[in-house]
Amino acid sequence: MTGDSAAGDGRGGAPGIDEILTLLSDRYRRHALACLDGLPEPVALEGLTEQVAGREFQQPPDNVSMMTKTRIATDLHHSHLPKLEEAGIITYDADEGKVTRITIEPPLTGFLDKVRRHEG
Numbered sequence: 001m002t003g004d005s006a007a008g009d010g011r012g013g014a015p016g017i018d019e020i021l022t023l024l025s026d027r028y029r030r031h032a033l034a035c036l037d038g039l040p041e042p043v044a045l046e047g048l049t050e051q052v053a054g055r056e057f058q059q060p061p062d063n064v065s066m067m068t069k070t071r072i073a074t075d076l077h078h079s080h081l082p083k084l085e086e087a088g089i090i091t092y093d094a095d096e097g098k099v100t101r102i103t104i105e106p107p108l109t110g111f112l113d114k115v116r117r118h119e120g
Contacts, residue, residue, distance in 0.1 A: 015087045015089065020107060023083065024115060028052060028056070028076065028080050029080045029084065031055040031119075033104065035052060036099060037104045043099040045073055045097035046073070046097070049072050049073040049076060052076065053072050077097070081099065082094075088103070
């Protein structure tokens with residue numbers, strides 16, 4: 001077994017440990033994954049933004065300014081959701097602003113459980 005085995009099989013399967021750690025290194029991606037896990041598809045960008053804003057600021061999303069939510073939505077749309085899609089975890093329809101498929105499986109689920117316990 002080589003060190004490359006932790007990086008995934010390179011054939012579009014589940015992400016490997018190194019890729020998961022890279023994905024979880026950004027707090028918006030951690031929040032997005034925590035929010036998306038278990039939600040029925042499709043998930044609208046607007047709804048996801050509300051949930052991420054609430055987690056980020058640990059308060060009801062209505063208490064987060066519209067400017068801040070717009071910034072979060074922009075970051076999700078242009079950076080974080082495409083990275084999650086590239087990793088094969090979601091399918092994101094950028095034109096519609098919807099996550100249409102969510103596949104969170106081991107080993108990501110184990111890491112995500114730890115993130116939830118640590119970050120709430």
